[in-house]
Amino acid sequence: MERQITLIALFAALIAVLGLVPQFTLASGVPITAQGMGIMLCGTVLGARRGALAVLLFLALVALGLPLLAGGRGGLGVFVGPTVGFLVGFPIAAFVAGWIVERMRNTPILTAAFIGAVIGGIPVMYVFGIIGMSVTLDKTFAESALLVTPFIPGDLIKAGLAAALTASLLKARPASVLSRG
Amino acid sequence: MLTLTSEIRTPYHPIRAGAKLALLCAATVGLFMLGSLGAMVAANAAVAALYLVPGRPFARDGLRLLKPVWIFVALVLAWHVLTHDTRAGLVIALRLTAAVALANLVTMTTRFDDMVEVVLWLLSPLRRLGIRTAPIGFAIVLVVRFIPVLLAKARSLIEAWRARSPRRAGWQVALPIALVAIDDAEHVAEALRARGGFDTE
Numbered sequence: 001m002e003r004q005i006t007l008i009a010l011f012a013a014l015i016a017v018l019g020l021v022p023q024f025t026l027a028s029g030v031p032i033t034a035q036g037m038g039i040m041l042c043g044t045v046l047g048a049r050r051g052a053l054a055v056l057l058f059l060a061l062v063a064l065g066l067p068l069l070a071g072g073r074g075g076l077g078v079f080v081g082p083t084v085g086f087l088v089g090f091p092i093a094a095f096v097a098g099w100i101v102e103r104m105r106n107t108p109i110l111t112a113a114f115i116g117a118v119i120g121g122i123p124v125m126y127v128f129g130i131i132g133m134s135v136t137l138d139k140t141f142a143e144s145a146l147l148v149t150p151f152i153p154g155d156l157i158k159a160g161l162a163a164a165l166t167a168s169l170l171k172a173r174p175a176s177v178l179s180r181g
Numbered sequence: 182m183l184t185l186t187s188e189i190r191t192p193y194h195p196i197r198a199g200a201k202l203a204l205l206c207a208a209t210v211g212l213f214m215l216g217s218l219g220a221m222v223a224a225n226a227a228v229a230a231l232y233l234v235p236g237r238p239f240a241r242d243g244l245r246l247l248k249p250v251w252i253f254v255a256l257v258l259a260w261h262v263l264t265h266d267t268r269a270g271l272v273i274a275l276r277l278t279a280a281v282a283l284a285n286l287v288t289m290t291t292r293f294d295d296m297v298e299v300v301l302w303l304l305s306p307l308r309r310l311g312i313r314t315a316p317i318g319f320a321i322v323l324v325v326r327f328i329p330v331l332l333a334k335a336r337s338l339i340e341a342w343r344a345r346s347p348r349r350a351g352w353q354v355a356l357p358i359a360l361v362a363i364d365d366a367e368h369v370a371e372a373l374r375a376r377g378g379f380d381t382e
């Protein structure tokens with residue numbers, strides 16, 4: 001119990017820190033942070049349920065007024081803004097990524113984590129993100145989808161990194177990778 | 182830990198957090214139900230007035246918090262001008278600014294601790310179902326404490342990288358950061374267990 005709660009809390013903190021530390025901009029001018037990778041890692045390392053809980057904890061702190069989203073955003077405003085759909089998608093993406101890694105127990109971790117991170121982090125996350133945009137901006141699904149496609153290549157890279165990290169963590173700290181525990 | 186709560190005292194600070202949140206919910210639902218341009222202009226004027234009551238420095242802080250919304254406002258307006266439906270674009274853009282600004286106002290005028298208390302109060306019915314809510318409060322405190330610690334460790338790892346490499350630290354630092362986080366988590370869990378853990382509550 002103590003161990004699970006501290007690991008969940010620590011991964012929530014990790015999402016925040018990854019959103020603040022290495023920040024760079026793609027050639028297309030789209031800002032990329034490792035925050036999305038933090039979401040994927042929650043799922044691939046902690047597993048479906050605990051991964052989703054870690055993300056929910058992170059979102060709770062954002063809602064309570066801490067500027068932890070990439071770019072120093074936070075507070076209640078982001079939950080009525082155009083990117084709210086992505087926030088809703090965050091815990092679900094982590095859950096799906098974790099569920100896939102748990103299901104593919106007999107597949108090498110690198111492959112399983114990559115598939116989990118891609119499916120959770122791209123189609124699942126974007127469906128929610130696009131619905132959120134089409135509601136807040138009063139646009140059709142297709143119009144909103146157009147707005148977010150520039151971010152997909154970056155997310156593919158993040159999924160690859162998340163998978164590599166999960167595999168390295170399993171090697172270095174096997175007991176802490178709860179999705180394979 | 183840095184929060185978004187404003188240092189400037191406002192008449193809104195003493196209002197109870199739960200009341201502000203309830204009002205915010207009602208106002209946001211209202212904003213999404215109203216559709217006329219006149220109502221949106223009035224709503225924005227009202228929100229602007231609320232921001233101006235504590236003075237101009239406070240209003241300026243509020244504008245800064247709204248920055249992430251501008252790009253969407255610009256996109257929506259450009260889109261609707263192109264499709265010759267400027268009026269609808271204005272309604273959407275104004276609704277968005279009013280809703281986000283109002284929510285930010287609550288965040289700016291409510292202390293973090295008071296917000297945590299509202300959350301725990303909202304969760305309290307769960308206790309009757311046999312779910313313990315104390316670990317949730319504890320987890321919130323853990324994250325708040327752990328972010329600056331982890332951030333400091335991440336910065337020192339990046340500095341160590343810079344000392345040895347002419348290039349910028351890239352994604353490779355993520356693994357040591359994650360390892361440091363996991364090791365700390367295990368230490369904290371051990372310390373908690375040694376002190377009786379959650380069973381002593």
